[in-house]
Amino acid sequence: MNPGNLHQKKPLAKTNDSNLHRKLAQSIGNQILTGVYAPGAILPNEADWCRIYGASRTTVREAVKTLNAKGLLKSRTKIGSRVEPRENWNILDRDVLSWHIAAMDPREFFASVQQVRKILEPEIAALAAANRTAAQLRTITQAFEDMRSAKRGRDSVEPDVRFHLALLAAANNALLSPFGIMIESALTNMFEFTSTHNAEPDIFIPRHENILKAVARANPKAARRAAQILLDDTDTTIAGFSKAAKAKKPRKS
Amino acid sequence: MNPGNLHQKKPLAKTNDSNLHRKLAQSIGNQILTGVYAPGAILPNEADWCRIYGASRTTVREAVKTLNAKGLLKSRTKIGSRVEPRENWNILDRDVLSWHIAAMDPREFFASVQQVRKILEPEIAALAAANRTAAQLRTITQAFEDMRSAKRGRDSVEPDVRFHLALLAAANNALLSPFGIMIESALTNMFEFTSTHNAEPDIFIPRHENILKAVARANPKAARRAAQILLDDTDTTIAGFSKAAKAKKPRKS
DNA sequence: CAATCGTTATTTGTATGATAATTAAGGACT
DNA sequence: AGTCCTTAATTATCATACAAATAACGATTG
Numbered sequence: 352m353n354p355g356n357l358h359q360k361k362p363l364a365k366t367n368d369s370n371l372h373r374k375l376a377q378s379i380g381n382q383i384l385t386g387v388y389a390p391g392a393i394l395p396n397e398a399d400w401c402r403i404y405g406a407s408r409t410t411v412r413e414a415v416k417t418l419n420a421k422g423l424l425k426s427r428t429k430i431g432s433r434v435e436p437r438e439n440w441n442i443l444d445r446d447v448l449s450w451h452i453a454a455m456d457p458r459e460f461f462a463s464v465q466q467v468r469k470i471l472e473p474e475i476a477a478l479a480a481a482n483r484t485a486a487q488l489r490t491i492t493q494a495f496e497d498m499r500s501a502k503r504g505r506d507s508v509e510p511d512v513r514f515h516l517a518l519l520a521a522a523n524n525a526l527l528s529p530f531g532i533m534i535e536s537a538l539t540n541m542f543e544f545t546s547t548h549n550a551e552p553d554i555f556i557p558r559h560e561n562i563l564k565a566v567a568r569a570n571p572k573a574a575r576r577a578a579q580i581l582l583d584d585t586d587t588t589i590a591g592f593s594k595a596a597k598a599k600k601p602r603k604s
Numbered sequence: 605m606n607p608g609n610l611h612q613k614k615p616l617a618k619t620n621d622s623n624l625h626r627k628l629a630q631s632i633g634n635q636i637l638t639g640v641y642a643p644g645a646i647l648p649n650e651a652d653w654c655r656i657y658g659a660s661r662t663t664v665r666e667a668v669k670t671l672n673a674k675g676l677l678k679s680r681t682k683i684g685s686r687v688e689p690r691e692n693w694n695i696l697d698r699d700v701l702s703w704h705i706a707a708m709d710p711r712e713f714f715a716s717v718q719q720v721r722k723i724l725e726p727e728i729a730a731l732a733a734a735n736r737t738a739a740q741l742r743t744i745t746q747a748f749e750d751m752r753s754a755k756r757g758r759d760s761v762e763p764d765v766r767f768h769l770a771l772l773a774a775a776n777n778a779l780l781s782p783f784g785i786m787i788e789s790a791l792t793n794m795f796e797f798t799s800t801h802n803a804e805p806d807i808f809i810p811r812h813e814n815i816l817k818a819v820a821r822a823n824p825k826a827a828r829r830a831a832q833i834l835l836d837d838t839d840t841t842i843a844g845f846s847k848a849a850k851a852k853k854p855r856k857s
Numbered sequence: 858c859a860a861t862c863g864t865t866a867t868t869t870g871t872a873t874g875a876t877a878a879t880t881a882a883g884g885a886c887t
Numbered sequence: 888a889g890t891c892c893t894t895a896a897t898t899a900t901c902a903t904a905c906a907a908a909t910a911a912c913g914a915t916t917g
Contacts, residue, residue: 369908371871372669396897407872409662412898416625416666420673422697428879428898438773438781441697444675451778466731467779474723520691525704526720526786528691533779622879624900649868660901665869681869681908 375404375414377446383423383434384450394424394432421447443529448536457544461589464537469582471530472515476562476578477571478522487521488567495563499556508542514559521566541589558584628657628667630699636676636687637703647677647685674700696782701789710797714842717790722835724783725768729815729831730824731775740774741820748816752809761795767812774819794842811837 368374379400382388395403400411415432418424422441426432441447452460479487494517497510515534519527558581565573621627632647641647648656653664668685671677675694679685694700705713732740747770750763768787772780811834818826 369870376673398897409873410871413666413669413870415898416669417673420629420670420697420699426898429881429896430879431897437778438769438784441674441694441782442778443696443782444673444694446673463777463779466777470724470727478719516691524716524719525690525695526716529694529696529782531691622899651868662902663900666899668869679869682867682910684868 371406372410372413372417375400375406375411376417377450378404379414380418380421380423380446380450381453383418384447384454386454388434390434390436392434393430394434396431423447443532445532448532452536452540457540461537461541461544464533465582465586465589467530467533468537468585469579471527472518472534472582473575473578475519475522475527476566476574478524479518480566480569480571480574482523483521483566483569487517491517491521491563491566495559498559505542508539511559512538518562518566541585554584555581624659625663625666625670628653628659628664629670630703631657632667633671633674633676633699633703634706636671637700637707639707641687643687643689645687646683647687649684676700696785698785701785705789705793710793714790714794717786718835718839718842720783720786721790721838722832724780725771725787725835726828726831728772728775728780729819729827731777732771733819733822733824733827735776736774736819736822740770744770744774744816744819748812751812758795761792764812765791771815771819794838807837808834 368377379394388394394400397408397411397415400406400415401408404411415424415426419426419432421444422435422439424432425435442451479491483491491514494510494514498507498514501507501510512535515538516531519531519534558577561577562574562581565571565577621630632653635641647653650661650664650668653659653668654661657664668677668679672679672685674697675688675692677685678688695704732744736744744767747763747767751760751767754760754763765788768791769784772784772787811830814830815827815834818824818830
């Protein structure tokens with residue numbers, strides 16, 4: 352269960368993120384997400400981590416607290432830290448999600464994401480149409496304009512993300528906001544993997560425009576439909592990429 | 605921005621949860637959720653917290669790390685800790701959600717929850733019908749049986765929660781799992797506030813049974829419809845309670 | 858005057874070493 | 888077989904340093 356050699360320091364990844372305890376949290380978090388430590392397993396104790404990473408106990412403890420706070424661990428006196436069952440993990444946490452993505456087959460991840468997006472985004476669009484304020488509409492509109500003027504390529508990612516997040520904010524339901532991270536990650540990573548983001552900007556721009564118009568008209572049904580159509584097109588893009596990339600990535604379990 | 609008197613120790617709530625850093629995190633978290641420290645505000649620095657709570661800096665720092673990990677804060681050298689904008693909060697985290705509930709008007713909270721439940725639960729039921737394993741079906745069935753034999757009152761809460769969580773697990777999409785906490789909290793708190801949980805168990809039991817049957821038959825459409833019907837009944841129950849409780853709770857901002 | 862460049866002060870970050878509290882596990886005694 | 892006590896392992900807390908980052912200020916200079 353423990354790594355074979357406790358006395359050999361870990362390389363600690365390449366992140367520029369200068370905090371040591373953050374790096375430790377990332378390293379340990381990655382190991383949990385990749386299954387090095389499975390749910391139910393007891394992790395090395397604090398003294399072990401100190402030796403493994405060559406860090407002080409203070410720092411190790413802060414990293415462990417971070418992972419506790421994200422639901423990955425539960426620490427108890429005399430027991431140590433036990434990995435929590437997956438359903439307790441805060442998967443929509445920014446860090447946890449990024450570790451999760453790193454540990455997964457990208458195609459699987461996109462499939463999960465699209466499933467959730469298809470459930471939520473049409474309803475988010477409908478809620479936005481119903482509940483948006485004037486200011487929120489302006490934010491959505493601005494994002495759309497920026498997306499249109501960027502036209503294609505990497506520059507269109509940021510306004511595209513902003514558009515969807517603005518829509519989410521306009522839905523005015525705090526319980527939905529964690530999905531912002533998922534949406535952001537999905538759109539950004541889609542670019543990373545397809546490296547073309549929107550294969551056909553000439554199609555995607557009007558699709559977004561239809562959502563915008565429906566939200567501007569305060570027409571929930573139309574907004575819902577427009578969002579569904581955009582998502583179907585996105586599915587098509589992913590399917591194309593997925594087929595093209597099929598040869599790679601065998602992956603274990 | 606800071607509380608008037610830094611040198612007067614906080615009472616630190618009544619939780620039996622024996623960890624000091626956990627108590628600090630709860631206390632500070634509560635203050636953030638109730639708006640004592642609004643998004644964008646700089647919190648007292650670590651030395652201040654030490655004085656306020658009479659705790660060591662180590663402990664204070666662990667509490668602050670916890671809140672950082674939940675997206676409530678971001679700490680930077682020489683700046684201190686700044687409250688993050690609401691959309692970055694991990695609202696579906698168990699702790700954050702409980703602080704949120706404590707800080708909100710219960711009726712508002714239920715309205716938000718029901719809105720999300722109505723979006724997700726029918727689709728969760730449909731996914732469960734489509735993707736469930738045999739073992740998952742057994743878990744759902746068991747929960748239902750326990751719920752039926754409990755019949756009414758407080759005893760029916762736990763199996764009811766278990767039923768919905770089992771359904772969620774059977775949907776087999778990790779990105780949906782954070783909602784388990786919301787569902788759990790919604791059902792549990794509904795009991796706390798109505799103190800009758802299901803007003804009419806004779807209605808709710810068959811409603812749940814219909815979901816179970818549809819999932820057993822692997823019929824997504826029927827499962828979706830059955831879940832919608834249950835939620836509509838739940839709405840009715842809440843509406844009744846909400847009307848009855850209208851006189852109370854003026855609440856400030 | 859405006860802009861640049863050090864200097865300083867404040868705050869978080871990391872380290873060390875000690876003690877306390879919790880509790881699983883094993884042993885002693887019925 | 889069960890109950891109670893002791894022990895040991897581990898996290899929890901504390902106190903005290905020093906390091907590192909950087910915002911704020913002020914001096915210097917073009």
